[in-house]
Amino acid sequence: MIRALHRWPGLLALALVTILALSGAALSVFPAAERLAALQPETGLTVAALADRIRAVHPGVEQIRRSPSGRITAYWFDQGAPGAAVIDPATGEGVASADPNQAERWLTNLHRSLFLGDGGRIAMAAGAAAMLILSLSGAALVARRAGGWRHWFARLRGPLAGRLHVEIARIAVVGFVLSSTTALWMTASTFDLLPDGGAIPAMPTEVSGATGFALDRMATLQQTPVAELRELSFPYPGDATDVFTLKTDRGTGYLDQGTGALLAWTDLTGWERVSETIYMLHTGQGAATLGLVLGLMALGVPAMGVTGVVVWLAGRRGRPRIRGNQPAGRAETILLVGSEGGSTWGFAATLHTALTQAGQKVHTTPMSAFAPERYAMAQRIILLAATYGDGAAPASAKGFLDRLNACDRAADIPLAVLGFGDRSFPAYCAYAESVATAAEAKGWPELLAFDTIDRQSPQDFARWGRALGDALRVDLELSHQPVLPKTETLTLVSRRDYGAEVQAPTAILRFALPRVTLWQRLVGAGFARFEAGDLIGVLPEGSAVPRLYSLASARCDGFIEIVVKKHPGGLCSGQLTALEPGDTVTAFLRRNPGFRPGPSRAPLILIGAGTGIGPLAGFVRGNTRRRPIHLFFGMRHPKSDFFYGEELPAWQDEERLVRLVMAVSRVEHPHYVQDALRDDAAQVTRLIRDGARVMVCGGREMAAGVADTLAEILAPAGLTPAVLKAEGRYVEDVY
Template sequence: MIRKLHRWPGLLAAVLLIVLAFSGSVLSVFPAMERIAAPTATQDQSVAELARLVIAAHPGVEQIKRSPSGKITVWWFEGNTPGAARVDPATGTDIGSADPSAVEQWFTTLHRSLFLDDTGRIVMAIAAAAMLTLTLSGTLLTLRRVGGWRHWFSRQRGPRAGRLHTQIARVAAPVLLLSALTALWMVASTFDLLPSDEASPVFPAQVTNQTGFSVADIATFQATPVTDLRDLTFPASDDASDVFTLTTANGEGYIDQGNGALLDWATPGPWTQVWEWVYLLHTGQGVALWGLILGLIVLSVPVLAITGTLSWLNARRGRPRLHGTVSAARAQSVILVGSEGGSTWGFAATLAKALQAAGQSVHVAKLSDFAPQRYQTARQIIIMTATWGDGAAPASAKGVLENMAHMQPTVPLAVLGFGDRSFPAFCAFAQGVETAAVQNGWSLLLPLDQIDRQSPQDFARWGRNLGAVLDLPLELNHQPAPPRATALTLISRRDYGEAIQAPAAILRFALRKQAFWQRLTGPRFGRFQAGDLLGIVPEGSNLPRYYSLASSRKNGFVEIAVRKHQGGLCSGQLIALKPGQQVMGFIRPNPDFKPDNRKTPLILIGAGTGIGPLAGFIRDQGAQRPIHLWFGARHPDTDFLYGEDLNQWADQGALSGLHTAFSRSGQRHYVQDALRQDAQSLRDLIANGAKIMVCGGRDMGAGVRDAITDIMAPLGISAATLKSQGRYAEDVY
């Protein structure tokens, strides 16, 4: 429900919101320009002194007005000819036109009413209400996604448009909420829908009926500084019964023109003070810096509209379209999906169709939307989730473990994990979900089961087991849909390892030219960095294999390091690839394996083809910070991937330290052995704030973790400690 409340106002009112935001942002500049351009009165200048100077320049003055920015404007009659001008408070002389610029007038009318008067004001009020709804619902969705206020600024994953949308919204939300509320208040006030208590002094029944008292001698004017002035209206020149009307920040009153006596004074009530604060907060009038901040943040609205729309389109493309599903309250079977790349949604669709065919009503939603209280007719809940990185929640399951601790158990549930057994954290998040459910009192339909590499056979077996428990005939015939991929042409290769029967290669592919819009939004190869993943779809399979990128978009090519594995379908095809031939590939972001932007040292540790992304980091960051590499391989003559590049980078200063270990060159020496030999150097680097990044095989990764923990033991630090601080990142397989 919250997601729909966020989506449809945004999509339907996007154009209006962009107009509202852009025009408001332009208008926010004018108070600052006015503040800079307008001469301002000194703190000790009185209204009496200002009025004396203005009368000297314009004897027929009718009104003096001071704006919140300090601009002084005067209106007068010279004979029967009206005049108006901005004046210098120090001299009372004219310095410019009283009228706002044509540009400011145009944008003001556009922002307030779309040039449609009251109809336009109502339309813009609807746009402000849409912004309020979007801000509130977006805040709730973000809280659900990140797992509460404590994680409000936590790092986000997923497609670039979605990440950018969330990152901007988290900063802009408070200001946009304030802007929407104040806009609605001002519209309601325009239509007299709010109570008012403006200062209303009682017009005097008796006055002296005399004229000519000097404004310079009026005590009230002498006691009022110009900085408090709002408006001073002069009595009509031909009416002795008329009076001065003085409006200040503290109220409004009448002054007799015959003797300068204060006849009556009224102080505004709380509603007027609220209105003044609302006006200030919405326009920035009187606080130029706030106006500029407001205008800058409001400019985020067009960006949010674009990124939100792109996120919605990406989500529609990434999920299968399910027909016949019902609302959460009407479903007998509730399927909740935790997915990072989108493949788990396909399995969920297959299960949903099979349950529908068996007579069940089905509801399918993201795992992060888990809300048992809404499942009023549910008989079972089925959780299907992948795992991200080292056991973390995938993008559509953020916050669920924290939320489960506060959920009351209802109907039985089953958990099905998806992953790749070659990774150390295989289905770790699914295991965590089942453990949290059991600890909170949920009953299980089935013990946790796991699907390795999107195996249709594993899924069909699990489906038969689920059908037996539910007493339903479930035959799950699922064929994973091939990912959208682009043809990549190999342009060069460097071969290693043939002499030791362990073929490996550095493969460089051409990067296709893309339009600016494609590069901005980042589809396929629009934007990528070293450490992201290149998915390769081998011939004869729909299941991609992933390789860490050794290049970024700015390098102008796509590069990976590959070793041939016994019986490996994808690695065998890649090792056999010749320049000019093509493979199908796509990019998957890997934001958890990226160097930070600090200037502190960077420690890179890798073995074998794990050198790929580390070489990319050196290539991109070597001139910005000290980088130290520990690299392990089999033999220096045949297996030293990027050997020439590393030596060249070291000579050029891009690589501050190069340490190698070779396991088949005399004494067996592994990278973790090299680390222990350089223990003191590592301790010094880590004590100086260094970040450690490790890439390579699973066993190597475990050995490095143990070595780092042993090395740092004298300082009471472990690899786990560094990881919790964001200073230890792994990409192991």
């Protein structure tokens, strides 16, 4: 509900909110510029002295105004002709034109009403209301994604557009709320929808009837500093019944022009002070610095608009359209999906279609939208859950366990959990298993025993579907065809071969960049943007399941590069290592933002073995800022599989790589990266204690050994890999 409340106002009102924000940001500059240009009066200058100076220069002065910036403007008649000027308070003389800045006037009309009068004001008020809804719903979504309000600034993961969207929101949401609420208040005030609340003193009925009392002798004007002045209006010439009207920060009063006596006075009411404060907060008049800050925050609106659209489009591409999706309150089956890259949504679509054809009313939604109180007609809940990293929740399941644990009691709705993962990973289906355990502990009835799907196997899914059909007493055949991302054709331009001497043929394959469209460049789709450490998915001939390989290059390098080892019986690795320059392969890009060096200048400790050197070499190649990088590289023998042996020494000479430590295992005295770390324990500990980031890439056994070794050598320093992971300073990409 909150996500929909955030998405649709944002998409529908994007242009209006953008105009509102950009024009407001531009207008925020003028109060600051006026403040800098205003001639400030000397300390202690009174309204009496100022008025006397101005009248001496302009005898026909009718009104003196002081703006919140301190600029003083006088208005007069000279031989029947009106005049106005910005006044130098030291002399009372005009120093600049009083005419409003034309650019400011144009922007103000655009900002307030789109040049459309009252109709435009209503439209812009609707834009302000949309901004307020977006701000509040967005804040709730940020808190949900971060794991609660207390973790507002927690480290994010995910695609760049989504992270940038949230980072801007974290900082600017307060400004958005303040600007939109004050805009709505001012619009309501313009249309007289708010109580007046002001108090104006009644015009005096008894005056002296005299004229010409000296300004510098009027006690009230003598006691009022210029810093408190808002407006001083002079009596109409020749009218002995008229009075001086004085408006200050404290209130409004009338002065007798013949005696200088204060005839009436009324203080500002609390309501007037609130209204003036809101005006100041919105316009920056009287608070120029705050206005500039809010203006800078407003510039985040178009950036958030662009990134929001990119995230929305990416979500639509990654999530198949669910036809016939029933409302949650009328569905018999609730299908909840926890997916990171989108593949689990494909299985959910297949299941949704099969259940619908079997006569079921099905509601399919992300696990993050779990709301059992809405499932009025539900007879069962089915969860399809992938696992991110070492057992973390995938993107669309954020906050699910918190909601499950927050339930006062389990609903009387049978529940089934199906996990998706890869058995070659230690944390195989760990998140789905934690969900099943939590549901059992909470007392949810079990529809089916916890089960798993290995490597997106259609056969495993069909088997589980038959078991589900038996439980539901329906004939359920799940024939799943994976929905792959849009692929590109990559052409091999060069290859370097290694490992034949040790019966481990491996190749560094370099492909040409495919052509990208203008739209792909704008939204970052396809291969328009990628970094070393991202993944490419290759669909081998004769298989429906893609294989993923870590990239050893970034877009700026001008090519796509991977390191592939031929595995015995390996379908994809066999086809890739058989390619010759000019041959092509079909592939797609998958982001891997959790495995990036990050923008910090802290040292990097890169640890890899075998083909795990690929993305690590890409990080070194891209280290143009000369960030200190220490590389621990495990290989069988330098004569057979010293991958990037030509480039690494050159990168050291260019200071892209500070130190290279090799561990060779196929020699008389085998040495592994774990041994190299132990040998260098003191320096590794010092680097990590000083803030270094550790990145590990390679086989899961090697990664597990590295983690154990680091736990051993870091123990005296009171550090562990688990602590470093929690701090975001220890990341793995294992296979």
